[in-house]
Amino acid sequence: MKNYFLTVLLVFGLYCNAQKFEGLAQTPPLGWNSWNTFATNINEELVKDIADKFVELGLKDAGYEYIVLDDGWMAKERDTEGNLVADPIKFPNGMKALANYIHSKGLKFGLYNCAGSKTCAGYPGSRGYEYQDARLYASWHIDYLKYDWCNTEKLKAEGAYITMRDALKEAKRPIVFSICEWGDNEPWKWAKDVGHLWRVTGDIINCWDCEIGHGSWSSFGVWKIINMRKDIRTFAGPGHWNDFDMMEVGNGMTDAEDRSHFAMWTMLASPLIMGNDLRNASKETIKTLVNKEVIAVNQDKLGIQGFRFSNENNLEIWIKPLANDEWAMTFVNMSDTITTINFNWNKHDIGDNLNNRFLNVKNIIYKVRDLYNHKDLGTTSRNLKAEIDSHDVLMLRLSK
Ligand code: GLA
Numbered sequence: 189m190k191n192y193f194l195t196v197l198l199v200f201g202l203y204c205n206a207q208k209f210e211g212l213a214q215t216p217p218l219g220w221n222s223w224n225t226f227a228t229n230i231n232e233e234l235v236k237d238i239a240d241k242f243v244e245l246g247l248k249d250a251g252y253e254y255i256v257l258d259d260g261w262m263a264k265e266r267d268t269e270g271n272l273v274a275d276p277i278k279f280p281n282g283m284k285a286l287a288n289y290i291h292s293k294g295l296k297f298g299l300y301n302c303a304g305s306k307t308c309a310g311y312p313g314s315r316g317y318e319y320q321d322a323r324l325y326a327s328w329h330i331d332y333l334k335y336d337w338c339n340t341e342k343l344k345a346e347g348a349y350i351t352m353r354d355a356l357k358e359a360k361r362p363i364v365f366s367i368c369e370w371g372d373n374e375p376w377k378w379a380k381d382v383g384h385l386w387r388v389t390g391d392i393i394n395c396w397d398c399e400i401g402h403g404s405w406s407s408f409g410v411w412k413i414i415n416m417r418k419d420i421r422t423f424a425g426p427g428h429w430n431d432f433d434m435m436e437v438g439n440g441m442t443d444a445e446d447r448s449h450f451a452m453w454t455m456l457a458s459p460l461i462m463g464n465d466l467r468n469a470s471k472e473t474i475k476t477l478v479n480k481e482v483i484a485v486n487q488d489k490l491g492i493q494g495f496r497f498s499n500e501n502n503l504e505i506w507i508k509p510l511a512n513d514e515w516a517m518t519f520v521n522m523s524d525t526i527t528t529i530n531f532n533w534n535k536h537d538i539g540d541n542l543n544n545r546f547l548n549v550k551n552i553i554y555k556v557r558d559l560y561n562h563k564d565l566g567t568t569s570r571n572l573k574a575e576i577d578s579h580d581v582l583m584l585r586l587s588k
Pocket of ligand 1: 223258259300307308309336368370390391
């Protein structure tokens, strides 16, 4: 009998270990990551400034929570006991002190590492040290781990990410696990129980629709990423998100393009991780980033990823079902000139077959709200008329 109970306990224990932390990202994570602007040029002052800016600029109030240090935070070597060490020049007070600072602002702190022997920028990777590293992150009070995929010769992605998930679970601190293997091994098919978000493509770059080759890999503009991965919406939902990569809002595209990029990331239920320098961001950039009406579409509790409803004459229309039978709808002007729309609601069957949700304009009159201009635009009982600038959006919420 004793043996029986021991076996049951053991099996139960193993089963418990083999789970990610649940309930950590019921809506897509909101935050900031250092990589897109700073690459490995990061330090303690910068991170503290960013935390201060979260509060001063209203980003915290708008819901942004995680401050994530990407590649380059470590010293080039582990210590004699095999522990990772924060770069002593960049982070003279270490990571625990930085975590305390960030937590004192009511925010959360994330770090980066990699499943391979070295990170993409050549710092010590976690391969073979997963449990030791997870314990260290927990002891530093880290809340989020982005886990990359460089230098992973002969590793299998699913197994490697499961090992780190189990290591985090055993370290007992709830840590959001952000899988970053660039979509190479179709993580949307296996990562629902492994991580809370997974990158779906190679790295983003700050352009509307370009692709920049770097030899063996490419970086992709906003619309390249969207078009590459528009068909995997069925795999996203509360606690497990398709991650369309850290945003490039404020990093050189026009304000209109930034609005569209932001609108699309919210429609796609992607994590909204800012990637710009918040210390000198323009008013227009911040206005876009703190738009609570737009963010609410991303954070809707149904967690349904939106999709392209139509694409005609350089006008893309995307829709996303929301809780309480509401809908988000985004018109994007893909052309180089201003466009005029005259949209007759009764002539379109708007619905989401996958989720069995339909906009019933024949029987119900919906109110139409413009989320960027914070204006009511009447109802679906009459045509929607508007002008949209080149590469700009009209983003709407329809409610009863
Ligand atoms: C990869 C990731 C990026 C970034 C860099 C850091 O390219 O996809 O997001 O983390 O590594 O080296």
